[in-house]
Amino acid sequence: MDEPVRLGLLGAGRIGQTHARSIADAEDAQLAAVADPDEAAAASVVRMTGARAVSAEEVLGDPAIEGILIAAPTDLHADLVEKAAESRKAIFCEKPLDLDLARARRAVATASRCGVPLMVGFNRRFDPSFRRLRDEIDSGRIGTVELVQITSRDPAPPPMAYIERSGGLFRDMMIHDFDMARFLVGEAIVEVSATGSALIDKAIGDAGDVDTAAVTLRSAGGRLCVISNSRRAAYGYDQRIEVHGSDGMVSAGNPVATTVARAYRSGFATDPLNNFFMERYADAYRQEITAFCAVVRGGDVAYPSGHDGLAALAIADAAAQSLVTGRTVTVTRVDSVL
Amino acid sequence: MDEPVRLGLLGAGRIGQTHARSIADAEDAQLAAVADPDEAAAASVVRMTGARAVSAEEVLGDPAIEGILIAAPTDLHADLVEKAAESRKAIFCEKPLDLDLARARRAVATASRCGVPLMVGFNRRFDPSFRRLRDEIDSGRIGTVELVQITSRDPAPPPMAYIERSGGLFRDMMIHDFDMARFLVGEAIVEVSATGSALIDKAIGDAGDVDTAAVTLRSAGGRLCVISNSRRAAYGYDQRIEVHGSDGMVSAGNPVATTVARAYRSGFATDPLNNFFMERYADAYRQEITAFCAVVRGGDVAYPSGHDGLAALAIADAAAQSLVTGRTVTVTRVDSVL
Amino acid sequence: MDEPVRLGLLGAGRIGQTHARSIADAEDAQLAAVADPDEAAAASVVRMTGARAVSAEEVLGDPAIEGILIAAPTDLHADLVEKAAESRKAIFCEKPLDLDLARARRAVATASRCGVPLMVGFNRRFDPSFRRLRDEIDSGRIGTVELVQITSRDPAPPPMAYIERSGGLFRDMMIHDFDMARFLVGEAIVEVSATGSALIDKAIGDAGDVDTAAVTLRSAGGRLCVISNSRRAAYGYDQRIEVHGSDGMVSAGNPVATTVARAYRSGFATDPLNNFFMERYADAYRQEITAFCAVVRGGDVAYPSGHDGLAALAIADAAAQSLVTGRTVTVTRVDSVL
């Protein structure tokens, strides 16, 4: 058996701890060091993994560390990507790379110039059901993709403080769906048309954001993608995708915690869905780390790249602009300046 | 028991024959007369119902006839509505009233002036599952409606000759979904944004039409409706609706011919969907005629009115314009001139 | 088009009226006459079909009538079968032929001697889903049948007065499942083992009957069939079958009235099942009459015969005996004396 991949973690909050746990469970990976200004958070990762708690500089400067996971606050992502790239380490960065496309682009360019792989945390690509959609498309059995429908609904809106710094629903929440659209449509997305409302909480509207939105994407070859998002779903975390092709359809729904069904005089009943995305995507988070370990080892593995991060962000920008202007907006080509 | 309602039928083609059969099955209705220039078609209705085969003028002039069903070609609808209105008969007219909104408006105005009820053939409102969606909304159990998702896919495109005279996908096919949106959203639709492509048949694109389309509607209060249409679905006639509210969701799917499931080494399998809309909506067509009989009797029954016909057509017009301009289009208020 | 088949109906109660309605709807059948001592019941059939209301003797003696439907009380079935047979008419008789196997056997022998077809009212064979199970078996796709599981549950027990004259759960209710087992297992049933309890109503037990029962059948080649019955199911009329073969499985479940699903904070909900067997089997009753019309015409059509009626009754007798003795009981061969 090979030596385990040695990794460093920047940021030990909720998502950082999730990645730490995945690393602890992985057979061929070891978390060598963790950095977080919140000592309690770092300590919790130390207990889980045996990693050293050090400063971010030490993590980046440790020559034994081969890969860096960036799970720090969003506004630090781009800087840390560039520092990790200059340290010549493979990089996993949580989405989004940055809320500003130009800034994100420079970070990606730096990684590219330094010749290090940059993987972006679009965890849904690693969900077994969504991954399988792509395999089915690749198999050719549904023919040419014509229309993709994505439904994403959160159980409840995050706090206003979060929303105000989120970059808006398109950059914060629907960006996952934009990436899925790119992953499944199979052609570059060229046009975006967006509609949205603040129906759940007036404060969200007052902050210039929406909580309910519908967006239509159009690819270079005229393929369509329809995405609907809501910050609220009484029955739980709802994430479904349908891919319609010339010869058939393939869909993925919501996993259930048990297979129990009840039947009473009033009818049949089953449980609500998961209420938390980290449970919903538990498998995906694990698979994501497995993929990153393979990336660090230089394996031939598909992963969402820095370019994918930019492309999804460019679609989010176009959606935000379309919402304001009431026009179909052409998506900026993210490779034009790289 | 009351005397049966006496009805006259103008047009004995496929849909006319369907209505004739529903009248024959209804306990309280009688088809007194049928008119169709195609003698064989008329004769087939005669055999089924015992109706007299006469001219359209005789049907309209028969004082014993209380209600007229118009199932003639679309370009005759508006004229026949006006003649039936002037004969002071209750009217059922197949959709669309006319492909031209202004012409349709005059017909509706005539019916209104003559004081006769005018029911439009939006049969889906009578589908037991879709009807039930509305009942669930009315019950208040899902709270305030926020987002409606409608998927409509035909098994295969109609002949080009049909498409060329159809008024385009929005006026011919999606118009049913526009009516459903109005039926379920519960507020006036004020803005439309449309995208579409000709992916199935290049000839459809050459004829200036699309075969795959996605449209977003926005109501006066900011509620959203997303509609996707395709002229092709390998697995059969696919018609589904989801209504998302502040407290929950209610959905309706596709009925199945049998409940049979098979399980082999390769997995589980069930049958494709119905391949024909007249099977799919067989119940709805029957209920529609039952409702029209009640309308003729002056009963207090909900039905899609002439105004509903105009409103759906106005949305279709806006969608067609949005497709061309790439802009969100404001829907013409159809009651403004009546 | 052929002349319609002319039929006579003996018995105009609930099931007789159902058959009358099916005849009225059939394109190639006409109900010429109906007999029932209850004049109001007969009159209701007359209104529905235009049949003459006459005496049973007149129905049987009318030379223009080609087929007789026997829907009289069970204790008259065997006599009426014999009289109809001697009048040389094709016979449809509701199940059971008689509660006494020997009596039923004589009636079947009479029909056989007179050379008239005798169809028994095992309507479930005509249910589209159950019919399809048989087609799947015949296709060979699930290989050799090894195990059949049948679940039958009524919404609520019938009145005690009915139960007391019913011949017991095995002869009254499970007899349908015995026929299904024979229809699907594909081999003669040779052994029966029965268990049962009166759990719903002590009075049922006091009357010497059970309301909850489980029976295992074994075919000549060792194939198994498991049947469970209950006179009560809070969630509605529950009828399901699974057929397991060497290469796979095929199952049929309960049809639903609508496809509507609701989702709330408490979870997902759908409607209870039908509460009435005549709704549940509406299609089957129609198909049954269509098949009988074909039988009368001498068509090459599969139907449950007098022999099938005897065979199911023989299994019911064996089950009743097994319940009392606690032993596996060998089924009487019903063809041994014919």
Add this chain to the structure above:
Amino acid sequence: MDEPVRLGLLGAGRIGQTHARSIADAEDAQLAAVADPDEAAAASVVRMTGARAVSAEEVLGDPAIEGILIAAPTDLHADLVEKAAESRKAIFCEKPLDLDLARARRAVATASRCGVPLMVGFNRRFDPSFRRLRDEIDSGRIGTVELVQITSRDPAPPPMAYIERSGGLFRDMMIHDFDMARFLVGEAIVEVSATGSALIDKAIGDAGDVDTAAVTLRSAGGRLCVISNSRRAAYGYDQRIEVHGSDGMVSAGNPVATTVARAYRSGFATDPLNNFFMERYADAYRQEITAFCAVVRGGDVAYPSGHDGLAALAIADAAAQSLVTGRTVTVTRVDSVL
């Protein structure tokens, strides 16, 4: 946080390794030692957990070890239970305790006399869906239990060498269902009636065993349980339960690996089930070890006890006898001599 529970493992085969992995994943448990004559097997557990590989005697004699897991071959179970009991350690023993009821009884009596808890490896009680069935029953929402239906089908029969030493289908495979019946019926099982055949492999029949079986159980209060088993299911590992009560029903089905559905011209398709019971019950195996850790700590936790192991075995004995005699057999009371 408490000190971890220290455990010893006797037997490092397939199921032993599964338990070792669960212990490694558990937060509050530590595998201190493992014993297996197969050194490679023991070494693999050592790598996984850091346990010492020692002799069984050393495991049993180690005063630091609080709980023993017995995953050795079946014919050693009873001896090891007694030795562990005499070492005053809490015991987890894989099912069956022994193929011979009297021998198993003595082992249980020894554990009882020594005052140590004895948990038997009926892992299905820990499956989240089956566990939930019991919770639903306990909630009272389905009223009084009247009928339980259990379907268990393996993908393919084990090798003949295994079958010959298995004690037969009832003691080896259906014993899990007998335990489930006891867990869910809520009353003592008093009578058993069994039918079975060797339909899959003639060699199984030649060895005096069956591969397809149907068994009916009856409780003290007349409640029924129907169990069907097959050693073969083309479509995968099939394990389903329905519990019918006076006020409703609760059921548990098969978990699926993904939620992906495909739709083609030929219809809808989903994947086959898991092909391996260790995947199917992965969650259950983990929960089982968590429960055993709680048992070792003396926590107030429900678990399948030695008495449960005996009771299931007594039902299996009765089933085997019923199969041979064709009679309903009264179940031996296992507590009569303890």
